Amino acid sequence: MPARSRRAALHLSDEVRDELAAITRSRTEASSRVQRAQMLLAYASGETVSGIARRFDTNRPKVERSIDKALQFGALASLADLPRPGKPTTITAEARVWVISLACQKPKDLGYSYELWTTELLARHVRAHCLEHGHPSLCELARGTVSKILTKAELRPHKISYYLERRDPEFEPKMAQVLCVYRQVELLSEQATESPSLVAYLSYDEKPGIQALGNLAPDRLPVPGEHPCLSRDHQYKRHGTMTLMAGIDLLTGRLHGQVKERHRSREFIELLQQVDAYYPEQTTIRIILDNHSAHTSKETRAYLATAPNRFEFIFTPTHGSWLNLIEGFFAKMPKTMLRGIRVNSKAELVDRILQYLEEINAAPVVHTWKYRTDSTAIV
Numbered sequence: 001m002p003a004r005s006r007r008a009a010l011h012l013s014d015e016v017r018d019e020l021a022a023i024t025r026s027r028t029e030a031s032s033r034v035q036r037a038q039m040l041l042a043y044a045s046g047e048t049v050s051g052i053a054r055r056f057d058t059n060r061p062k063v064e065r066s067i068d069k070a071l072q073f074g075a076l077a078s079l080a081d082l083p084r085p086g087k088p089t090t091i092t093a094e095a096r097v098w099v100i101s102l103a104c105q106k107p108k109d110l111g112y113s114y115e116l117w118t119t120e121l122l123a124r125h126v127r128a129h130c131l132e133h134g135h136p137s138l139c140e141l142a143r144g145t146v147s148k149i150l151t152k153a154e155l156r157p158h159k160i161s162y163y164l165e166r167r168d169p170e171f172e173p174k175m176a177q178v179l180c181v182y183r184q185v186e187l188l189s190e191q192a193t194e195s196p197s198l199v200a201y202l203s204y205d206e207k208p209g210i211q212a213l214g215n216l217a218p219d220r221l222p223v224p225g226e227h228p229c230l231s232r233d234h235q236y237k238r239h240g241t242m243t244l245m246a247g248i249d250l251l252t253g254r255l256h257g258q259v260k261e262r263h264r265s266r267e268f269i270e271l272l273q274q275v276d277a278y279y280p281e282q283t284t285i286r287i288i289l290d291n292h293s294a295h296t297s298k299e300t301r302a303y304l305a306t307a308p309n310r311f312e313f314i315f316t317p318t319h320g321s322w323l324n325l326i327e328g329f330f331a332k333m334p335k336t337m338l339r340g341i342r343v344n345s346k347a348e349l350v351d352r353i354l355q356y357l358e359e360i361n362a363a364p365v366v367h368t369w370k371y372r373t374d375s376t377a378i379v
Contacts, residue, residue: 203326
């Protein structure tokens with residue numbers, strides 16, 4: 001007759017038994033939890049500790065520990081590891097603060113050529129100078145420990161996050177002036193008058209650096225069942241770059257534009273002449289534009305002097321180009337017309353872009369500005 005176990009029996013309720021059975025069938029639970037659940041079910045069903053150890057190819061003490069934990073804390077609580085004290089802390093709190101203070105400085109200020117810290121460089125600096133600063137616990141500091149200290153302090157001294165310093169002291173007044181124009185356009189659009197307005201509102205900017213790339217091998221068109229997309233050789237030829245100078249009429253959606261190799265004062269004046277020829281003589285042309293030197297140069301001002309009261313410039317504040325509505329049009333071009341474009345020359349690129357403008361003007365879309373216009377006063 002087999003000897004009776006001195007260990008108490010494990011009584012499981014139907015609910016706990018079902019949950020343990022579900023854990024044993026799980027494909028996402030940790031293997032340690034699955035095995036412990038199987039051991040507890042086996043012991044609760046009457047199997048001996050030795051039999052369970054043989055079945056799971058393990059030793060008796062491991063099975064006994066699992067059973068004892070279940071008897072002490074409950075079957076479900078025993079599936080997880082109990083908290084352990086861990087290795088005693090050898091790096092003092094003062095030493096950690098010193099490491100963090102070093103991470104908040106630039107390496108170049110401490111005599112290194114580096115602009116940013118690496119964990120290896122910071123660990124090497126700490127080991128070299130920890131004794132003189134009274135932190136002997138850091139003599140064997142490893143880069144991995146440095147990483148843990150910085151992570152806990154939520155520091156990433158090896159990275160740069162950029163911000164925009166507001167350098168225009170008149171940013172708010174200039175922004176209000178631009179938004180006031182958008183509000184005026186909105187009111188005129190709501191009136192929906194058929195008579196021509198005495199004022200034209202344009203949003204103008206340049207899009208430089210449009211690449212004229214050419215193929216070295218012909219593209220292969222899609223073939224159903226064989227090639228689902230356009231096939232293209234990865235090599236290409238650079239023909240140069242072009243600049244699109246464009247202004248969008250905020251009331252009608254019409255685009256005025258030209259494509260040039262450069263965007264100097266003379267090219268800007270050509271665009272102004274093109275706009276001047278389009279609108280009636282009595283119309284005042286208000287243009288929202290940035291502070292590019294070509295817009296205020298002597299050459300440009302000399303031309304404006306020949307057409308008094310014809311143009312009014314509303315300048316966006318410094319670093320406020322996002323206030324210019326045409327930026328949305330320029331942001332859309334690389335995702336549509338310029339996406340994957342290939343040309344044989346810069347002249348072909350010019351023709352393609354001008355054709356794109358004609359296609360837009362055939363069915364113009366009026367662009368609207370919604371950000372902070374309701375609270376802008378009309379002046």
